Amino acid sequence: MEMPAPNASVTANKAHIVTRLRRVLPADAVIDAPEETRAYECDGLTAYACPPLAAVLPATTQEVSDVLRICHEEGVPVVPRGSGTSLAGGALPTADSVILGVARMNDVLETDYDNRMIRVQTGRTNLSVTGAVEEDGFFYAPDPSSQLACAIAGNIAMNSGGAHCLKYGVTTNNLLGVTLVLMDGTITQIGGAHLDAPGYDLLGLICGSEGQLGVVTEATLRILPKPEGARPVLMGFDSNEVAGACVSDIIKAGVLPVAIEFMDRPCIEATERFAGAGYPMCEALLIVEVEGSDAEIDEQLNVIMQIAGRHNPVALRQAQSEDEAKRIWLGRKSAFGAMGQINDYMCLDGTIPVSELPFVLRRIGELSKEFGLDVANVFHAGDGNMHPLILFDANKPGDLELCEAFGAEILKLCVEVGGCLTGEHGVGIEKRDLMDTQFAPADLEAQMAVKDVFDPQWLLNPAKVFPLKASASRRAAQVA
């Protein structure tokens, strides 16, 4: 993965920069010893690593503003960081950058059940947002599988989704407002406490902007009353294509399950060994969950079971109790950990029209043979958000490069069938150099012009999202 050379005048100026940062932050909030900055050298995409110049851990919006002002004045690149679980290398530092971590900013600032919203500092983890309101019968809907660890900051930057986003939408559909600090330290308020805020829809621009436009320090989130009940069904099929066709038929029928999750045989086997969830051994599994009152659940499942029946399932099991429902989800929720135990893997993230699932799954199988690397598939099938896990050996010379080339082919395939390069993990560095397969030069130029407005010196989260060639002149101007 090509990264630009660090700015030598910044690295040479480290002691001065750190001294200035120490003047505005408590002593333990500035980390510059090489053995400590290594903790920030990578995120969830561990194949790429580089220790930053320093890391800072502010606790308030004002401290974030002070840090950014100093870095702006000194020409220091800044990489915002939540919990560092990005699978796209979004929080990967450069050697001349300061990591700005929001982990200490994890307070609940306001809860308003009448208006169904909660305001939090963005270092708060996704699951603990629900944790703050669940006793009162509410929840925060977007549920990335990493929700125990990942922060609202990263969720907003990546517009993260999760298993239950088929019904409730992804982060952007559940975000009402943010406090955004610009690179020069200016503190701005975007959106508000209600769904429709006055002015331009800048919130839509900020959500999914991958730390390119500013640092989000506070967020107002929509919370929802917990549903009366939920019930998953486990369906086994004897091929990926048939399972894919079943997903497509469920969506076509107009029922709206809260989740449709897909796992193929390699993933089922690894998960069973890891979690023992009691899955049937078959080629492909679907978990379909619906919500509502008992009568509503029965009605929806009736339609879904009929559709599944037409695809000759080898297993069809409705959860009969809460315990059984938990076991059905246990395997899916353990899938990434299970795969990690048996191999190095790269988790891809692309989106396709649901009707293309059978074709794309077949083509991934063919590509797997061509590249000689195994693939396991586990993904949010209902919204066509695929996560092929390419298995490789990080210690075998050339395997990572082979894996990258295979991954690129899969993502190009997603674009070819009318989908897109990312569903929920973002572009980061992982898909940066594929952006021109999705966007024409004029489209990329328009997107970069937006960054010019928010971050004219191109100091925020450098070398991410835009192909290096496309952003070269802007980055060169910044170094000059």
Ligand SMILES: Cc1cc2nc3c(=O)[nH]c(=O)nc-3n(C[C@H](O)[C@H](O)[C@H](O)COP(=O)(O)OP(=O)(O)OC[C@H]3O[C@@H](n4cnc5c(N)ncnc54)[C@H](O)[C@@H]3O)c2cc1C
């Ligand atoms: C096991 C596993 C499962 C996962 N499952 C899912 C899933 O189901 N759905 C999904 O969507 N993702 C998933 N992810 C990916 C990841 O968890 C999400 O992208 C998550 O939103 C990242 O949050 P984070 O706090 O860890 O962000 P980080 O990794 O720290 O950063 C992610 C991006 O956000 C930017 N950023 C961080 N903080 C700020 C800020 N304050 N202001 C502006 N920009 C900021 C960073 O610069 C970076 O570009 C998974 C990851 C793992 C490891």
